[in-house]
Amino acid sequence: MLEVKNLKVHYPVRHGLLRGIRQHVKAVDDVSFSIGPGETLGLVGESGCGKTTLGRAIVKLVEPTAGSVWLDGEDIARLSGAELRARRRKFQMIFQDPYNSLDPRMTAGGIIGEALDIHHLAGGRTEREGKIEALLKMAGLDASHARRYPHEFSGGQRQRIGIARALTVEPKLIVCDEPVSALDVSVQAQIINLLQDVQRERGVAYLFVAHDLAVVEHISRRVMVMYLGKIVELGGAKAVVQTPKHPYTQALVSAVPQIDPAAQRTRIVLAGEMPSPIDPPPGCPFHPRCPLAETRCRSESPTLREVAPGHWASCHFAK
């Protein structure tokens, strides 16, 4: 359903007296993947790896530099203006911060109703109110909540409004950018369950962007791992977590603290930090921190290849 091909998002960095473009931040660098109807694809990585930019480029909140985003046989990356606005019905976004992503001067009903109005989805006033009520109920809120303002809700309830707003236009794909990381632990589970219920009822597909590997594994069918603008691993959720093929994923999995003190895995503690995407290292982007790095990794850039059925990794030594 969604097919992303060779997507690049490069930001120019201006320097010097004439503000000439000297370098580029390669936030997303040559990324390709697909999502099936009703599927959840998880996207994990650390801050600065480009996962948020990738999510935003797909819904065209940032302009891709190159590549294509095919949704239902149409390249969204090339659309603009009224055409793009009409297509936005098919793809929506849920944001990390439920406090800043809702207009404080609009009621919950107004926030949902605005989307109905823009896309002319409600004929009369009664139909409009009926739809708003149904959407609020779907998101686990009450019809009476329609008249309340965002500040009257808790963080979890606000995220429910965000979900109801995204569902208003009956999209095929929702990009969820860290939808639970600002929420309390006990509320996180409510929102994760809600997202799964919505998917079961509506058949909507998710690109679920998060840094919490356990949450991503729980909700996703397949998981994609990003490092420095590139996909380093892609595979079934279970396979990526239990038998990670890329040394970065192996370190990432081993770094997740475990509740059971007895069940600690051997931890691979990575030295250093992710390099700047302005001037990425030559060869494999991970080689400065990689415990397995050899001479070859410093010059030769690995490609994403299928190391096991449906399990892809970009490492010279993955098998």
Add this chain to the structure above:
Amino acid sequence: MAALLEIKNLLIDFGSDQQAVRAVDGVSLSIGAGETVCLVGESGSGKTVTALSIARLLPSPPAHYPAGEILLEGRNVLRASQDELRRLRGGVVSYIFQEPGASLNPVLRVGRQIKESLRLHRPQAATDAEVVRLLKLVGIPAAESRSRSYAHEMSGGMQQRVMIALALASEPKLLVADEPTTALDVTIQAQILDLLRELKQRLGMSMLLITHNLGIVGQMADRVAVMYAGQIVELAPAAELLPRPLHPYTQALIDSVPKLGGGAERLTAIPGTVPSPGAMPPGCRFEPRCTRARPDCAQHVPQLVEVEPSRWVRCPYWNAGN
């Protein structure tokens, strides 16, 4: 062994008498020498307020302490004079916080900030060499040149290392770490947790670690105190609490987090939200959200009781239905 820190029946109110809101309600907790205690809870549970009260860092007003004692090396912090407090802060207890970028001075080089703490607490050691030694201790590469950096020139992980060096400069006996890795990435979090554990052992410090992440508790804690709505609801050694939580809230909390490699079955969410300090339920504070609540839970205020050796639980029905 006398406890390094002993909090006895602490009450903390915010606001004036008529409209005072009780943020911490009867917390008792002790930390022995060399021990790591984790304080776990959601936002609004009172864990940060409790931690800040140890060195009386809460601005007062609005905060005040209607009752209770905080004994640090046997001295009551709540009765201490400003001079005594200045010696306790840093000298006995140091803090590191969630946002290292917000805690460091943006216009002073980090080395200078560390030296300032040295001048205050260990004047004879206030040298460049000691600053560099501290920066090396917390694993900062090229410590000599890094000591001349400003905070904004460093990454979050490096800033947190500087914060730790700053906290250790005064050679405290107790390090209070309030969500020290929440703002950091997992691979950096692993580095910082390793560093804290190693330093604690090497320097023989005690640590009070505040976190909402139960995985961090599993890796770091000797004992755990679980807080809910201003009260400790369960207190026990970590090795016993995590595999077998006794309080319904602790159980629900552990059940509600997805575990790595844990499968895709539906999560058991805790319904509702944490009550606000102004509107606490009259009986058990967890009763409105508890799946095991009984009719009398809404009226009777449960006490924290030692139900098994060194295991304290605030629920009269902890043993029912198990």
